[in-house]
Amino acid sequence: MTTTVIKQKRAVAINPIRACAPIGAMLATFGIHGAITINHGSQGCATYPRHQMARHFREPIEVATTSLTENTTIYGGRENLVVGLKNLYERFHPTLITVCSTCLSETIGDDIPAFIDEFLDNNPEVTIPILSVRTPSYVGTHITGFDNFLKELALKLPRKSRPNGKVNVIPGWVNPGDLREIKHILREMDIPGLVLTDYSDTLDGGLYSPKPHFPRGGNTLDELKDSANAKGTIALQKHIGGEAAKVYNKRFGTPAHILPMPIGIANTDKFIETLTLLTGKPITEEIEAERARLLDALMDTHMFTTGVKVAIFGDPDLVEGLVRLVAEMGMEPKYVLTATDSVNWSKDLMALSDELGLDMEILVKSDLYALHKKMKAHPVDLLIGHSKGKYIAEEENIPMIRLGFPVEDRYGYHRRSVVGYQGATALVDEITNAVLERKGSVISNTLLLEGNC
Ligand code: SF4
CATH class of the missing domain: 3.40.50.1980 (Nitrogenase molybdenum iron protein domain)
Known part of the structure; x- marks a missing residue:
């Protein structure tokens, strides 16, 4: 395998993928x-x-x-x-x-x-x-x-007093839909948890009359102060919250678990296992059923997704999680790109590539101009990233899965989830359908390529 890391040397970013x-x-x-x-x-x-x-x-x-x-x-x-x-x-x-x-x-x-x-x-x-x-x-x-x-x-903010039996979960940069999925998992496993910070309602609220002075939802200050008394802290993104989890550990002795973003089977397994380890709570039948449905979705779709070449760009933890999911789908990540300048990220991606037997280019501190150039030289079948990549997908006439921040040319995407078994199942369906739309049509479970249908 010949996975390589390329760090952008240009002093200027052209079509940057980052926000301020x-x-x-x-x-x-x-x-x-x-x-x-x-x-x-x-x-x-x-x-x-x-x-x-x-x-x-x-x-x-x-x-x-x-x-x-x-x-x-x-x-x-x-x-x-x-x-x-x-x-x-x-x-x-x-x-x-x-x-x-x-x-x-x-x-x-x-x-x-x-x-x-x-x-x-x-x-x-x-x-x-x-x-x-x-x-x-x-x-x-x-x-x-x-x-x-x-x-x-x-x-x-946190103040040490008495143990509260809760688990702090720091999801990092995700959507309100992802926060709801994480809270669903905690509820399903009967684990009292605190999501830091919880913008699932404040940034995806309803229409109320009269309009509340502040949006409903969010952590209260008392909850934040009490977070010092948790059983442990789980950070679900290394680049966002990993350091905060270490601060909890250093200040209050709260064990810190810094995990990959729970996208796909293996990463979600790690999250669920860590929850059981911390709390002693068993994995429920419902969680097992959600996992089984994801496995079934992977089985049902692998004949259409195996070997599909994909380029992925976005935030480091999101990209890392997606690489694992698309590999679980049998796809071939060819270009993975982030704007963040992180040596650790490229090392992690190299290790992931070795583990999964991938052959890809890892673009660090890079931009969409660099990605487009690569894709022109060696085309891929699918692009995954936020809305700023749509011009590349349109020009190269390939499907695009919109993920990350910002998704500004579609509605409701902030309500979706890609984390947990349920989020991954929905994503597997979406990716497969995008591939099918491109390749041709399926009749009686047989893929008919464009031109032959
Ligand atoms: S990058 Fe952001 S913080 Fe910096 S000048 Fe522009 S808007 Fe302000």
Whole structure:
């Protein structure tokens, strides 16, 4: 096998697949009831994330901005932040405020934690937590923003008291549908758990009249404080939440289990096994049935998917999970690409390639321009990634499975799940149908190739 790792050397990204870092911290903040983010930067640093998130989640996205201008860029944004925090507190009455730095405020060197301290000293009536999260987009991506938020949360909020018998689960960057699937597994196994953070309802809510001041759902501050007393912490994405799980372990002695994203049979097995290991709870008949249905779906479809060449791009943990699932389907991942600059990720992918006997190119810190060039030289049959890849799929006339963030040219995708046995079964069906649509039609379980039907 000749799997190779290629790291982008170009100083500029062409058609990047990443989003900016504050979006990650904003997304995690949405998982806390009544919390709100203020981005310390220019207005665009709030408009761009709002725009991206609203188009993916189809929900109103509220975020404040300190609205830095030319003057504040030169003389510093202290006053804007201090006044902004006061306005935000008085007008919104939030339960928690996340202050995200941006490229601009990091570059001019604003000391955000000191500004927050000054604000709290001068306003003793403000007793809510205010978290400062470093999110310059020239250091990392939306993944980094989410991860930094979780670390900050784990460092500042939990308080040790009495064991609560719960399991903390940090799913990482997933969709509300995925969070619901994880909660379904916990419920089914009768395991009291806390999903950190839980934006399943806040970013996929209903229409209520009168409109609630803050969207329903999300973790309460009491739940977050109590997370120190859990039996253990399971992080389902190494790049988002793995470090936070280690913080829980270091601060409170809570065992940390850092697993691959539970996509497909093997990865979901690991998650379920870890849950039983931590809690002693048995695997229920319903969970076994869900696993059996996934196996059945793989059996039913393998004759159509075996040997199908696929390119996958997106967030590192998502891509890693998808590589395993498509390999379980007998497909051949040819190009796997992420924008994140992670040596560990490429090492993990190399190990996965060795384990599964794959032959693929691993593109690190890369972009869609590089992927398209590769695909032109050596075509694949299927593309998996978020909406920004649709131009490649259209030009190469191949089907595309939309996964990741953002999916902005389809509706309802944030409600779907790809994790757990049920999520994988739905994904196996979708991928197979896309392949069939491309290859031809099936009559009496026999594939008739285009031109022969
Ligand atoms: S300047 Fe930086 S933080 Fe602001 S929107 Fe652009 S990438 Fe994001």
